[in-house]
Amino acid sequence: MTPQVRSTPELPLVVKMRTRGLSVFYGEKQAVHEVDLEVGVNQVLALIGPSGCGKSTFLRSLNRMNDTVDGVRVLGEVDLDGRPIYGPDVDPVVVRRHVGMVFQRSNPFPKSIFDNVAYGLRIAGMRDKAELALRVEKALRHAALWDEVKDRLFESGLGLSGGQQQRLCIARALAVEPEVLLMDEPASALDPIATARLEDLISELRAELTIVIVTHNMQQAARVSQRTAFFYMGKLVEVGETQRMFTRPKEQATEDYISGRFG
Amino acid sequence: MSDATSSTPFVRRDGIFDRILVVGSAGACVALLGMLAMVLLDIVIGGSGRISLEFLTAAPSNGMTEGGIFPAIVGTALLTFLMTIAAVPAGVATAVYLNEYAPTNSTLARVVRVSIANLAGVPSIVFGLFGLGFFVSTLGRAIDVTLFSGELTFARPSLLWAALTLSVLTLPVVVVATEEALRAVPRELRDASLALGATRFETVVRIVLPEALGGILTGAILAVSRGAGEVAPIMFTGAAYFLPQLPSHLNDAFMNLGYHVYVLATQSPDVEKTKPILYGTALVLLMLTFLLNVVAVILRSRTRGKLKPAL
Ligand SMILES: Nc1ncnc2c1ncn2[C@@H]1O[C@H](COP(=O)(O)OP(=O)(O)OP(=O)(O)O)[C@@H](O)[C@H]1O
Ligand SMILES: [Mg+2]
Helix, strand or coil: CCCCEECCCCCCEEEEEEEEEEEEEECCEEEEEEEEEEEECCCEEEEECCCCCCHHHHHHCCCCHHHHCCCEEEEEEEEECCEECCCCCCCHHHHHHHEEEECCCCCCCCCEHHHHHHHHHHHCCCCCHHHHHHHHHHHHHHCCCHHHHCCCCCCEHHHCCHHHHHHHHHHHHHHCCCCEEEEECCCCCCCHHHHHHHHHHHHHHCCCCEEEEECCCHHHHHHHCCEEEEEECCEEEEEEEHHHHHHCCCCHHHHHHHCCCCC | CCHHHHCCHHHHHHHHHHHHHHHHHHHHHHHHHHHHHHHHHHHHHHHHCCCCHHHHHCCEECCCCEECCHHHHHHHHHHHHHHHHHHHHHHHHHHHHHHHHCCCCCHHHHHHHHHHHHHHCCCHHHHHHHHHHHHHHHHHHHHHHHHCCCCCCCCCCCHHHHHHHHHHHHHHHHHHHHHHHHHCCCHHHHHHHHHCCCCHHHHHHHHHHHHHHHHHHHHHHHHHHHHHCCCHHHHCCCECCCCCCCCCCCCCCECCHHHHHHHHHHHCCCHHHHHHHHHHHHHHHHHHHHHHHHHHHHHHHHHHHHHHHHC
């Protein structure tokens, strides 16, 4: 399928994912209100906004992780390469193989480093030992973790430092070669050095996949993303090129938030 | 302490209540320990002299005034084993459904949980009657009529029915313990697995159950060790007063340590002569239960140790 090209006052965007009228409810409570948003291919899109504004909820509806929570209802459309991921005959499990996710708190399995990274591949049916080893190495290199763990692949993933654990989780997500990677405050539990490494990594990964990252750190959003979306009270207030958003926001609320006047 | 507070009546009264509470609860603890010590000492002193290789490997003889308890040990082991393979898989499967699959507001899950709570409160003699009425007389009869052209084969008390009756009694404990172990598995691990494209089933089998295994085994062993000592449920459903040979089929009756204690204590032709045997049997039963509990405690501390790096 050909990617759709959309012209805006800004640079044209090659759309990887698109939401239209996306609303998410927890029971009766609406957490996301009719969001129309496009994610450009090989770009990093940063989601910013005050706590509780629905960033995580929005992010989790991009790979149907909300389906795993009781009482969640999703309305509207989400497309990946123009194909609806909420269609009637779409298997959410398959969607998650194309759209991977890294969580706020690193959550390695209580297994070896190797088995952590190989998990998704084995689930997908890969049995060949040599091929698994190859893919695990590739994913660990991708996540800039290989050199630190190549001598201890069969030790527990829980023995790594916080920053290494988070990169292990990224390697685990990358191993299945998703097209889009969702990251929910991936650096919030890391020290500045580990955070800087993670940001470098995100910038490198962009060459091969599309990334959507939630962050509370404005500098981080400015450093790693090409586009930024500002959410407030479950609504998308404004979205645009990161540079423009941080220098000339169109909405007063965006400016107030970015300049630290609330949130 | 300032004058204002020391002159309020509350302080002094609280002090008295405090002291009464401390003395009272310490006394209760001592009484409890004392009773436990008395029971244990009585059985150990009375029984240890009796225990020998012969006692453990010979059958009762001379109207149960001599010989050993070998058939009762074998019967108890078989019963416990069969009960375990019936109760643990069913209990674990139930808990997995309740905790991993049922939606939080599911009516079915609520009904099952209430039933389990009620089942756990039923006196064990009622399970015995249920086993007799349902397994022996109804199920056994139906099997005989359909498979054995009415010939008495399964419609009588036997190892199979006693084990199933006991497994019904044990089931709630296994379910509750397993649910607890499953709840202790962090949601983050499930999320990580699902986000990698695993199905719910794959997540349960590859992540959740291995993580919960220690807790499940501990709970299962404790449940089984409790069930292994029960007498009332097997009295009408399969335990025998005395059998010259060991059970060789599922539909044979069997001897059992707990039931043997009961028999020796109430049905002996010569109370004085059976007394050492009675004590010896009680001690063996106690040691078997104790052994199972020790295994459970070891398993529990092992799994605790394993979890530590995650915290
Ligand atoms: N499982 C849930 N059940 C009910 N309400 C929820 C649930 N998860 C989130 N919410 C609610 O939905 C709203 C949006 O939550 P969400 O976690 O998406 O916010 P967020 O922008 O990610 O916040 P933060 O920056 O603190 O992570 C909040 O009001 C929150 O209370
Ligand atoms: Mg969040």
